[in-house]
Amino acid sequence: VANEGGKHWTVNEIRALIHIWSDKNIQQQLEGTVRNKRIFEQVAARLQKFGIDRDWKQCRTKYKNLKHEYKSVRSAQDSGSTSKSMKFFHELDAILGHSTIEQASKSDNDESERPPEWTEAKPEKDSIG
Secondary structure: OOOOOOOOOOHHHHHHHHHHHOOHHHHHHHOOOOOOHHHHHHHHHHHHHOOOOOOHHHHHHHHHHHHHHHHHHHHHHHOOOOOOOOOOHHHHHHHHOHHHHHHHHHHHOOHHHOOHHHOOOOHHHHOOO
16 A cells, blocks of 8 residues: 555544635645645645644645545536535635636626526617617
8 A cells, every 4th residue: 555645634634734725825826836845845834733744745635636526526516416515615615716606606697698588678779760
């Protein structure tokens, strides 16, 4: 058995990881960076302050797994499926969902999704006469 993952993450460990991840500074650093060892070393150091002993690789792996799971649940929900869910979805949605939430609220007011009888008649068509 490979020791890459190590022992399972407890709920409190995941909460602490998400708490650190929710820091705007950490999010900005993670956005668009591929070589992120230094960032996850910071995350691991901050977890240590909570008494959680995880190395940067474990933090990065857990981060990637959570992000992947969130995206698959999110896309399932967007396609109308309610069968997929995950623990911490709302916490991750607060971090990862900011752009998709804005798009969702815009589409709520989008007239193209309404039946034609709901849209107001255009005045220029009615005033010819």
